[in-house]
Amino acid sequence: MSLTGSAAIDVARSALVASRRLATLPNTARNDALTALHQALDKNRATILAANARDVEAATRDANNGNLNHSVLKRLDLSRPGKYDDMLEGILSVRGLDDPIGKVTLRTLLDEGLSLERVSCPIGVLLIIFEARPEVIANIAALAIKSGNAAILKGPFQLTETGGKESMESFVAIANVVSEAIAGSQVPVSSIQLVKTRDVVSSLLAQDSFIDLVIPRGSNELVRYVKENTKIPVLGHADGLCSAYIHSDANTKMAVKVIVDSKTDYPAACNSLESLLVHQDVLETILPEVAVALIDKGVSLRCDEASMAALASTLLSDQLSKVQPSTETDYDTEFLDLVLAVKTVPSTGDPASAVEAAMAHINVHSSKHTDIILTESRDLATLFMSGIDSAGVFWNASSRFADGMRFGFGTEVGISTNKIHSRGPVGLEGLTIYKYLVRGNGHGAGDYHEGQGGRQYLHTSLPIAE
Amino acid sequence: MSLTGSAAIDVARSALVASRRLATLPNTARNDALTALHQALDKNRATILAANARDVEAATRDANNGNLNHSVLKRLDLSRPGKYDDMLEGILSVRGLDDPIGKVTLRTLLDEGLSLERVSCPIGVLLIIFEARPEVIANIAALAIKSGNAAILKGPFQLTETGGKESMESFVAIANVVSEAIAGSQVPVSSIQLVKTRDVVSSLLAQDSFIDLVIPRGSNELVRYVKENTKIPVLGHADGLCSAYIHSDANTKMAVKVIVDSKTDYPAACNSLESLLVHQDVLETILPEVAVALIDKGVSLRCDEASMAALASTLLSDQLSKVQPSTETDYDTEFLDLVLAVKTVPSTGDPASAVEAAMAHINVHSSKHTDIILTESRDLATLFMSGIDSAGVFWNASSRFADGMRFGFGTEVGISTNKIHSRGPVGLEGLTIYKYLVRGNGHGAGDYHEGQGGRQYLHTSLPIAE
Numbered sequence: 046m047s048l049t050g051s052a053a054i055d056v057a058r059s060a061l062v063a064s065r066r067l068a069t070l071p072n073t074a075r076n077d078a079l080t081a082l083h084q085a086l087d088k089n090r091a092t093i094l095a096a097n098a099r100d101v102e103a104a105t106r107d108a109n110n111g112n113l114n115h116s117v118l119k120r121l122d123l124s125r126p127g128k129y130d131d132m133l134e135g136i137l138s139v140r141g142l143d144d145p146i147g148k149v150t151l152r153t154l155l156d157e158g159l160s161l162e163r164v165s166c167p168i169g170v171l172l173i174i175f176e177a178r179p180e181v182i183a184n185i186a187a188l189a190i191k192s193g194n195a196a197i198l199k200g201p202f203q204l205t206e207t208g209g210k211e212s213m214e215s216f217v218a219i220a221n222v223v224s225e226a227i228a229g230s231q232v233p234v235s236s237i238q239l240v241k242t243r244d245v246v247s248s249l250l251a252q253d254s255f256i257d258l259v260i261p262r263g264s265n266e267l268v269r270y271v272k273e274n275t276k277i278p279v280l281g282h283a284d285g286l287c288s289a290y291i292h293s294d295a296n297t298k299m300a301v302k303v304i305v306d307s308k309t310d311y312p313a314a315c316n317s318l319e320s321l322l323v324h325q326d327v328l329e330t331i332l333p334e335v336a337v338a339l340i341d342k343g344v345s346l347r348c349d350e351a352s353m354a355a356l357a358s359t360l361l362s363d364q365l366s367k368v369q370p371s372t373e374t375d376y377d378t379e380f381l382d383l384v385l386a387v388k389t390v391p392s393t394g395d396p397a398s399a400v401e402a403a404m405a406h407i408n409v410h411s412s413k414h415t416d417i418i419l420t421e422s423r424d425l426a427t428l429f430m431s432g433i434d435s436a437g438v439f440w441n442a443s444s445r446f447a448d449g450m451r452f453g454f455g456t457e458v459g460i461s462t463n464k465i466h467s468r469g470p471v472g473l474e475g476l477t478i479y480k481y482l483v484r485g486n487g488h489g490a491g492d493y494h495e496g497q498g499g500r501q502y503l504h505t506s507l508p509i510a511e
Numbered sequence: 512m513s514l515t516g517s518a519a520i521d522v523a524r525s526a527l528v529a530s531r532r533l534a535t536l537p538n539t540a541r542n543d544a545l546t547a548l549h550q551a552l553d554k555n556r557a558t559i560l561a562a563n564a565r566d567v568e569a570a571t572r573d574a575n576n577g578n579l580n581h582s583v584l585k586r587l588d589l590s591r592p593g594k595y596d597d598m599l600e601g602i603l604s605v606r607g608l609d610d611p612i613g614k615v616t617l618r619t620l621l622d623e624g625l626s627l628e629r630v631s632c633p634i635g636v637l638l639i640i641f642e643a644r645p646e647v648i649a650n651i652a653a654l655a656i657k658s659g660n661a662a663i664l665k666g667p668f669q670l671t672e673t674g675g676k677e678s679m680e681s682f683v684a685i686a687n688v689v690s691e692a693i694a695g696s697q698v699p700v701s702s703i704q705l706v707k708t709r710d711v712v713s714s715l716l717a718q719d720s721f722i723d724l725v726i727p728r729g730s731n732e733l734v735r736y737v738k739e740n741t742k743i744p745v746l747g748h749a750d751g752l753c754s755a756y757i758h759s760d761a762n763t764k765m766a767v768k769v770i771v772d773s774k775t776d777y778p779a780a781c782n783s784l785e786s787l788l789v790h791q792d793v794l795e796t797i798l799p800e801v802a803v804a805l806i807d808k809g810v811s812l813r814c815d816e817a818s819m820a821a822l823a824s825t826l827l828s829d830q831l832s833k834v835q836p837s838t839e840t841d842y843d844t845e846f847l848d849l850v851l852a853v854k855t856v857p858s859t860g861d862p863a864s865a866v867e868a869a870m871a872h873i874n875v876h877s878s879k880h881t882d883i884i885l886t887e888s889r890d891l892a893t894l895f896m897s898g899i900d901s902a903g904v905f906w907n908a909s910s911r912f913a914d915g916m917r918f919g920f921g922t923e924v925g926i927s928t929n930k931i932h933s934r935g936p937v938g939l940e941g942l943t944i945y946k947y948l949v950r951g952n953g954h955g956a957g958d959y960h961e962g963q964g965g966r967q968y969l970h971t972s973l974p975i976a977e
Contacts, residue, residue: 065870068898069894168930302955303955307955310956405531408531431534442951443951443956445956446621446625448956453619464634469947478932480903481902481904481936484906485907487764489772
């Protein structure tokens, strides 16, 4: 076995052992560890910022030489106003959340003295792989401890050979403080392990007997790489291809507002709009108003034939310079930029059939993240909301609301486009599963066999609250 | 592309299309399809039993020639008293369950006129692979329709080249009736597709863009094969290695009752006991009584050195003939037979440390299915129940209670040892996921940006009931 292989097994195995101990700690002990983590990061602010400054200095040189993207530099800098305090505040806010562990979700009296309880518990061992932002360590460590899961943190990791190195000093400085803080708490030290070596990633992804869930935090490419290289369940989304459908009865003002916000509020986000479907009857009424508002915000449109013709007959020529014919691939492209694909939805006159046609397109082309309908009809909205197979289906509201903070979850582990376990913005609850507890008094199942004069199960639902 | 590859894609794609339509049908329409299914199977009883009789006749010849296990023959025979009626009754009992779809589990007012709802919905497309029992088709079709999921049924399928053929006539006869019954309902015909050809299995397992969940129903080998040959999430368990720990304060009578029931009630079941851990202080008190009761039921014991010595000094010589030394692999073996591995748990005197030692063994060797503690101490039971990482953790009760019917779930899709989504006995709920519905009035997220005089989210919890 390779050195990295055996190192990965050691890390994963010790995480598993730690996770079992962590699972037995009460919320107070987990919260105390978060308090210690907060204090340690506060106390060591100068050391961490000094390490970060060295990263920033090197990264600035690289950026000026054109070897690094300026947006990476911006994300790296922990000395920007409020950033370090936000990181500290985030730990306290996770500490303040309800305990996600030990929640009873089912309680049944099976027979006299024999009870069944379904109770939430940690998943076990998480592997979190992240790309650059060093403050993610503190955030993820807090979420893992609060939810009673052990976490292996691999970062900074990027798919390019040299990627990630720009935040290495910050990463190591924060990691050391996190480890020290936990060592002084009841949370086992191996609950949070920080892995620096790059080679170890594929070995960690092979530890499906020790690791229960992988959470990649970063680019679509990172998520796709992880999904393709492990048998461990992956929580995340590789794509965020959100669509909106403007039905013939949509309110024009509402359509303009929702589409412009969905597309332009933050075009690089996964919950931004990438495809617009328009009912054929409103190509020359609602579409031009939406198009002009988008073009005013700098958006380019990629239109199919019918929508192109409608805009050609209604827009001014300088506006038309932002409109061009679409290709088929545009409807499968996550632009993450001020570009929007536009497609016409044909109609036979039956409103439901137009909605069906829009749904058929979206269910094939969207990435099951978030999709929108604009309509005044509650019935058609209900049809769309049940027929669209996405984590979020929104009626007359911007796709940009698809976010854990905006949903009121307090914090967000990520946004999932999985079809099982957790979907959409995932909060602490997504890091839990449940177990069934049965308490008896020496009960055997043989006493209940049918047709042998056996006992009958009561199966009485009991109140959830103790 | 191979013929089976393109056939698999066709099947999977049409299942996906059907699943989207099925997801929009109300409970009444899904229940009507179950009524039609029940009537059709009742009406065609003679045809199906005739086909089954031909299977049984051929299988009887094979069994008499020693080419087929007699237990397979027994499972195959639909004419056994009550079996066909049970199959029919099962459809009505699924129909009578609460609608698992459309359940609201979270409702939040984000702002005036902007609401968030989390609502249960079907997962999408299920692939169910089963080995021999032909009546499983009716059961699974009913569960899939009730939960709004499309299902591709591949059966009878076995890993051996000729396996499964013994139930082919029964399978085809039931499959035809199921298809015809659905054709007369609102449920799309492609919602339940039955695949006979053997070759298509690996192609189906490759359709991870169309199929959301695979459920193998059959032997451990089948489950293991499926898990190793697909990227699609698999619901099931490859092993059922259940353990019990007898603590020093256990009630002897209770220990005897629970251990004997767990081991002997139905030794071939996945929820039967395979390993027994015994606190060192009760090797010569509780263990002999348990051992004698087990031996009386025909159980052989595989003991470590200390437990072997304790039994040698307390049992009669004819009883001792059923006791032999264990090897290390016995503690990782699912015997599925009247054999039990016994191991001593050393103690330093501190009760919690003995429980810790037992937990450390179980968390490594058990298959995360169901494990038991026998103790009079609530505190130690609580420690064990939080520290054991299994779907079921039972206190003074038999592992044989780990079952959907016994838990009062009405029906059971299977028992899962997964760490995410569904764990333990899985009912209809395990075939659902949720989506987030947002209803607005033209709301954009840009209006809520911080530090720009933006609007504040209300995040008011609303009552779940409408």
